[in-house]
Amino acid sequence: MLELKQYQRKAMKISPQDNIAVALTDLHIGEEVTLGERQLQLVTNVAAKHKFALEDFASGHEMVMYGAVVGEAVAPRRFKKEGRHMSGRRRT
Amino acid sequence: MPLVFCENNNILALRRAFAKELGDTAPDTYDQYIAQLAKLYREGGAEKLKTHEVPQVQDVQRCSRLFPNLDGVKFLTHEMGCGGTRDDARALCGLLAGYICHPNVAGATVLSLGCQNAEVSILHEEIRKRTPHLAKPLLIFDQQRSHVESAMLTAAIRETFVELAKADKIARAPAPLSALTVGLKCGGSDGFSGLSANPAIGHVSDLLAVLGGKSILSEFPELCGVEQNLIDRCTSDDVAAKFMSLMRTYAARAKAAGSGFDMNPSPGNIRDGLITDAMKSAGAARKGGASPVSDVLDYPETATKSGLNLLCTPGSDVEAVTAQVGAGANIVLFTTGLGTPTGNPIAPVMKIATNTELARRMHDIIDLDTGGIIRGEKTIEEMGETLLEEILRVAAGDARTKAELKVQEDFIPWKRGVSL
DSSP, rough: OOTTTTSSSSSEESSTSEEESESSBBBBBOOEETTTEEEEOOSSSSSSTOOOEESSSSOOEEEEEEEEEEEEOOOOOSSOOSSSSSEEEEEO | OBBHHHHHHHHHHHHHHHHHHHOOOOOOHHHHHHHHHHHHHHHOGGGGGOOOOOOOOOOOBBOTTTTTOOOOOOOOOOSSSSSHEEEEEEEEHHHHHHHOOOOOOEEEEEEOOOSSOOOOOHHHHHHHHHHHOSSEEEEEEEEGGGGSSHHHHHHHHHHHHHHHHHHTTOOOOOOOOOGGHHHHHEEEOOOTTTTTHHHHHHHHHHHHHHHHEEEEEEEGGGGGOOOHHHHHBSSHHHHHHHHHHHHHHHHHHHTTOOOGGGGOSSSHHTTTTSSHHHHHHHHHHHHGGSSSSEEEEEEOOOOOSSSHHHHHHOSHHHHHHHHHTTOOOSSSEESSSSEEEEEOOOOOOOEEHHHHHHHHHTTOOOEEEOOHHHHHHHHHHHHHHHHHHHHHHHHHSSSSHHHHHHOOOOOOOOOSSSOO
């Protein structure tokens, strides 16, 4: 993976309405991430450039990024937890 | 340029002939390397080859300055002009007309076979549509109306040479920013494209719109998922209706061919965190900034309105850039997260890395780095202003892009119809 250790910020939430954020560097399970005034703890590893949940997702729940609906959550169990690496699919 | 692929060989003969005296010549490093390997093989067989060092690649030698005001003599080839649909033949003539009328071009020499679908008369019609009175030399040679090949080519060379000498009398002069048209393109995208490089060139597009310049966003299949936002930004109902109609027609054609807009993102995109088509589209559309959409163009139309123009093209890198330049782009801003060497024969293509790691590793093909946005060192606006300054340096001829130094001149006209 990319050598991004020098990056000061760990993650980025692009628009205020977004319910997923982007990892700017390889992040690990248990790691604390600060986004503005919000702090959350990751419950899975999240590779750089990948997305993680900022709220609890039911499978099929809308993913919002850039302030727009960009797909829906795919969850292995019924709920995706906040701080979990995000899997999604095209919203049909 | 050829009107039909039958003339490609003659174009290549002209390229070889002009390259020595007037053209940019690519480095002969690989020629030398092959010669060394051939020598080693003759001396000691295949075993010695494995350890032989690759020589250092040199920058391209600038053409001799016989014509100091000319940036180069360029030679286009393509695989179209006959054997396809009549629509494709007309679109090809429209694209070539766009290149002939292009402000970066001082004149053109066209080789025609004679019997092809892309007729000389269609080329003339398409030129008139764009420029009613073409104020530059256009030399057309038709092989079936001439005698032996060498007679046509020596005439083409002589007449072209005379026109080159005349064109060299035109010196570079200051121009306002409103005369600039910038193509916006991404390729080899990664999970940072929508965070750093794309919004940075989106800011450039917004700045140009305010200053009266033009920008061109294309790749219609990659706008799937963000149509509503673009429709809302259209300056008139007619413009919005044209966009919707082009998107619908394109989507239906993709489906009829057994594919679909939802085939995006690619497996490489998904591994890199771009997990849905709408996520990729939303990141890609940031190249268009937030300005209103002044006009919507079908391929191969030319941009005439200042501000943001949407041009219907495939997402495929070279086809999209080829079309943007045909629509009048003087410079193309090309963002990439994974790295691509692409360039264009008549317009500088500035490659803009989404992350610093790429910019360092592939420094021979990357012009600019927007990784500072990811690190929080620069805002999108600051980066956009830096980019605009670099664009002005390239436009003024004070800086050359990596693609120009490598003589990377990709040209692929979009073929929409079937072969017949």
